[in-house]
Amino acid sequence: MLLSTESVEKRFGGLVAVKDVTLTVNEGEIFGIIGPNGAGKTTFLNCISGYYRPEKGKITYQGHDITGKSPHQLSHMGIARTFQIVRCFPKLNAIDNIRVALIFGSGKKTYNESLDHLTRHYPKLGEDRRDPTIHQAEALLDFVRFPVSPKILAENLNTMQLKRLELARSLGTNAKLLLLDEVAAGLTPAELPDFIALVKKIRDSGVTIICIEHVMKFIMDVCDRIAVLNFGDKIAEGTTDEIKCNPKVLEAYLGEETVH
Ligand SMILES: Nc1ncnc2c1ncn2[C@@H]1O[C@H](COP(=O)(O)OP(=O)(O)OP(=O)(O)O)[C@@H](O)[C@H]1O
Structure with missing residues (x-):
């Protein structure tokens, strides 16, 4: 149990x-x-x-009680979270966005402090190829199959590109547990299969994922197990197959949804 x-x-x-939710x-x-x-x-x-x-209630991660810890404390313990509306530095290029995450992952208190550190102490892209954060950021962009130039400013990226960048940034903080908030929202049906493959690849690299x-296509394709909430209560927990035919879930949620 993680x-x-x-x-x-x-x-x-x-x-x-959220009412009395217990899960592992x-x-x-x-x-x-x-x-x-x-x-x-x-x-x-x-x-x-x-x-x-x-x-x-109580939240336990890797055997430690983490209830009430701050996001940056948790981030340094290996818990990273993505947001439905991607949060990155729009005026930085893709590679520098990841370098900020790498600097944060190495111990800085906040993302803004990490950005300040990058600006003051690190060579700009193209100035010094020996800087290790550049190589690490390039490797992460390769890993998420970032489809455009790493030098493009984040403000010019489309939804799919931003989501890949956000995943790379999360991995840059050395995440062991990745919390994905509606990561498939806004993707076209054509973009979905590659994205599903990427999320599985991240899991296969050793990162546990909660999404x-x-x-529904995303959920049913990627998840090993699912919990269902309704009015704050957990009404079911099980494998995707168990959830698909759970009468309480069908009544409260899936009903008319296409689950295949
Ligand atoms: N900051 C807040 N202040 C007051 N009420 C809130 C706040 N955030 C959420 N709520 C309420 O808490 C309940 C749960 O909201 P929550 O956003 O967690 O649901 P959700 O399952 O994520 O919904 P959705 O799928 O629409 O994003 C809702 O009734 C919502 O109106």
């Missing part, structure tokens, strides 16, 4: 967004979290990644 949550609860005023994620698996809009998926992911502190997602 991560477990025990009776995790998160409230917003009177609203209980095993090392090396791709674990999906699905459910209707407002079910509590993002809130739950935010509890795991340190953006929210749960009011109740929340509405794109």
